[in-house]
Every structure is written in structure tokens, then in C-alpha cells.
Amino acid sequence: MAAYSHFARKMAVGDVMATKLRPVDSLEITFLVDNVVELGPDNSASEVRKSWQWIKEKKARPTDVFGGHGLSMLVRTFVGNEVHQIVYDAGPSAGLISHNLSVLGISLTDTSAVVMSHGHNDHSGGLLFVLKRIGASRTPVYIHPRAFLKRGKLTTTEQGDKIRELEPAFPKMEMIIEHGGEPYVSSQPELLAENTIMTSGEIPRLTSYERGVPGHRAFVDGKWENDEAIADDTCLIALVRNKGLVILTGCCHAGLTNTLQRSMSLVGVNDVGAVLGGFHLVGKTAQAGLEQTVSYLKSTNLQLLVPAHCTGWQATHLLARSFPAAYASSGVGSRYTVQSTDVKAY
Numbered sequence: 001m002a003a004y005s006h007f008a009r010k011m012a013v014g015d016v017m018a019t020k021l022r023p024v025d026s027l028e029i030t031f032l033v034d035n036v037v038e039l040g041p042d043n044s045a046s047e048v049r050k051s052w053q054w055i056k057e058k059k060a061r062p063t064d065v066f067g068g069h070g071l072s073m074l075v076r077t078f079v080g081n082e083v084h085q086i087v088y089d090a091g092p093s094a095g096l097i098s099h100n101l102s103v104l105g106i107s108l109t110d111t112s113a114v115v116m117s118h119g120h121n122d123h124s125g126g127l128l129f130v131l132k133r134i135g136a137s138r139t140p141v142y143i144h145p146r147a148f149l150k151r152g153k154l155t156t157t158e159q160g161d162k163i164r165e166l167e168p169a170f171p172k173m174e175m176i177i178e179h180g181g182e183p184y185v186s187s188q189p190e191l192l193a194e195n196t197i198m199t200s201g202e203i204p205r206l207t208s209y210e211r212g213v214p215g216h217r218a219f220v221d222g223k224w225e226n227d228e229a230i231a232d233d234t235c236l237i238a239l240v241r242n243k244g245l246v247i248l249t250g251c252c253h254a255g256l257t258n259t260l261q262r263s264m265s266l267v268g269v270n271d272v273g274a275v276l277g278g279f280h281l282v283g284k285t286a287q288a289g290l291e292q293t294v295s296y297l298k299s300t301n302l303q304l305l306v307p308a309h310c311t312g313w314q315a316t317h318l319l320a321r322s323f324p325a326a327y328a329s330s331g332v333g334s335r336y337t338v339q340s341t342d343v344k345a346y
Contacts, residue, residue, distance in 0.1 A: 021195060024196050024238060025240075026078040027078075030104075030336075031072070031308065032072040032073060032074055032087075032091065032106070033070045034308050034331055036331050037067045038050070039051070039062075047274075047336050051333025054335050060105030067331075068092055069092060070126075071309040072091040073087070073088040073276075073277075074106060074108075075088055075238075075248065077238060084193035086193055087113075088114075088117065090129070091123070091125060092126065093126055096126065098129055100332055101133065108135075113139065114131065115236060116250075118144065118230060118233040118250055118253065119143075119147025119169040122309075123169075127176070131176070131181045132179050134180060138181075139182060140181075144202065144232035144234060145186070145187060145232070147169060149219060149227075152166055152224060153166065154217055163224055187231075187232075189266055198237045198266065199235075201266075205254065206261060209257075209289025209292045210257060211255075212228040212254075213253060229254075230253035230254075233250070235249045236248040237267060244269065244301060246275075249275070249276070249278055250278055251310050255293075256275070256279050257293060260296075273301060274303060275297075278309030279312075282314075294322050297319075297323070302326045307319050307327075308330035309330070
């Protein structure tokens with residue numbers, strides 16, 4: 001990835017660890033793009049409000065949101081009088097996220113950074129639009145270097161094995177800059193939003209049952225290579241006082257157990273209070289380790305669990321049965337608030 005080296009973020013792991021993640025009073029996550037639209041009230045979790053429950057703008061039309069295969073979240077942290085806002089992923093297209101922002105009445109002008117979870121188009125297709133809507137000249141965009149690689153999927157045909165190229169995840173770097181982005185290309189953890197949010201950086205693969213995506217390939221140095229691990233997959237981490245870690249995942253190709261272990265190790269906190277996002281527990285390979293994933297989650301102190309996007313219906317049903325008190329449905333426009341117990345509701 002030498003072509004992008006001059007955009008690389010000059011911050012090593014030691015620099016991040018030297019500046020600790022700040023605990024926040026509240027964390028608010030609003031789904032801007034998701035596979036589903038769910039407007040029914042979720043009585044299983046007090047932290048959850050559907051769009052019609054929190055929208056106050058008269059011109060907003062929360063029932064008009066569109067679902068689509070992809071993910072995007074608006075994330076806000078609250079510490080005393082401070083409010084910090086970032087966008088995590090951008091959905092598959094400008095049209096989808098543009099429409100949903102409009103009908104939800106959400107502005108992105110106060111956004112201080114954009115984080116891309118990994119290099120797949122269903123998470124990055126709306127990036128240029130998001131940057132344009134933010135309207136700043138140098139909005140940091142955090143991207144793992146492998147996310148820029150050309151990707152493909154190995155398929156078996158009557159004529160033999162072939163590579164089916166996937167749609168490119170990102171435009172040229174110059175386009176990101178032209179639209180107001182400042183790329184920070186790094187595989188290391190990063191602190192952002194005034195140290196209230198951390199990116200995981202590359203996630204070590206420690207478990208035997210989380211094996212990535214079979215047949216996934218990347219084009220490196222003129223040839224296709226095995227890319228089943230999808231090493232650019234990352235997550236976001238926040239720490240809410242008295243509630244523990246809140247972990248946001250894009251597709252979780254690294255595996256849910258690996259992702260949680262990485263997060264706890266980085267922050268030095270073993271208490272996981274909430275996990276939201278795509279868990280990618282579809283397909284025979286992922287489902288073979290599903291029971292082990294559930295078993296690991298039961299060892300945590302989960303209070304809120306929101307499977308979204310690519311989790312898959314079988315895994316979602318199992319998670320709902322296994323964690324009846326913590327489970328909450330996802331959906332475009334749904335808002336989740338994880339709040340310290342000693343802070344008044346805002």
C-alpha cells in the first residue's frame with residue numbers, strides 16, 4: 001500500500017495507549033442505514049427509541065425511511081457539557097443515506113470524523129456524499145490500508161475456479177480529499193472525538209471458530225491472494241461510566257469473540273455492557289461456531305445487544321432467545337442510548 005503511505009496516520013499503538021480512552025456520561029447511536037425498517041416500539045430495552053419516538057422536527061417523516069443492504073451509524077458522546085459526533089460507515093450508496101438523513105431530519109454538519117469499518121462497498125458507497133453533507137474542508141476519514149485493495153470471491157464453475165470481482169469499496173484518494181476528507185490510513189488504534197471514542201485497529205484472530213469469509217480474495221502485487229480473514233475489519237469502542245464498554249461493529253468479519261477481546265485488551269476494561277452492529281453470523285462457516293459465540297457472550301455482562309445488517313436471521317433469533325433482557329431489534333432510524341446510572345436523562 002505504498003501509494004498511500006504519505007497519507008498514513010503517524011500514531012503508533014504506544015501513543016494511543018499513552019492517551020487513555022475517556023469515560024463518557026452517555027453514548028447515543030442512531031442507525032442511518034440498515035437492512036431493515038422496524039417501527040414497532042421495543043419494550044424489551046429502555047435504551048431503545050424508534051424514530052417516531054425521538055423525532056421532534058415537524059418536517060421529518062420517520063415512516064418514510066428506506067432499508068438497504070448496508071450499515072451506517074451516527075454516534076454521539078456526551079461528557080459534561082461536551083458533545084462529540086462522528087459517522088461510522090456510510091451505507092452502500094449516496095441515494096440511500098441521503099434519503100434517510102432527509103426524512104429523519106438529521107444534520108451532519110457537527111461531525112468531527114468519519115470511520116470506515118472495512119473495505120466493502122455496502123459500508124462505503126455513500127462516503128463521498130457524507131463528506132459533502134458534513135461540508136468541512138478537512139474531515140478526518142479513518143481507513144485501514146487493506147480496505148483499498150481490489151477484492152473478489154472465489155467461485156467454482158463448470159470451467160473451473162474463477163474470481164468474481166467485488167464492487168470497489170472506495171473512490172480514488174484524490175476524490176476523498178476533493179470532497180473534504182482527510183484520509184488517515186492506518187492499521188493501528190486511533191483515539192477520536194476528543195478521546196471519547198477509539199478505533200480498534202487491526203483485530204488479532206485468536207479463536208479457532210471465527211474463520212472469516214471462505215473464498216474471499218484480495219488483489220496484491222499483481223495477483224490474487226487469500227483474504228478470508230479480511231484483516232481490515234475493525235470496530236469502534238466507547239466506555240460509559242458504570243455501564244462498561246460499548247462496542248460498535250460494521251460486519252465483524254474478525255469474529256465477535258475476537259472483537260470483544262481486542263476491545264477489552266486495548267482499553268484495559270473487562271466489562272462489556274453493549275454491542276451493536278453487523279455480526280456476520282451467516283453461512284455454514286460462521287454458523288458452525290455460533291454456539292461458541294453465544295457461550296462467550298454469556299460470560300460478559302451484556303445489557304444491550306443489537307444484531308443488525310449482516311447478522312443473519314438464524315443467528316438473530318438465537319441471540320434474541322439467549323439474551324432476552326439485553327436483545328433489542330435494529331432498524332433504520334432506531335436510536336440507542338447507553339447512559340451512566342448517575343447522570344440525569346437528557
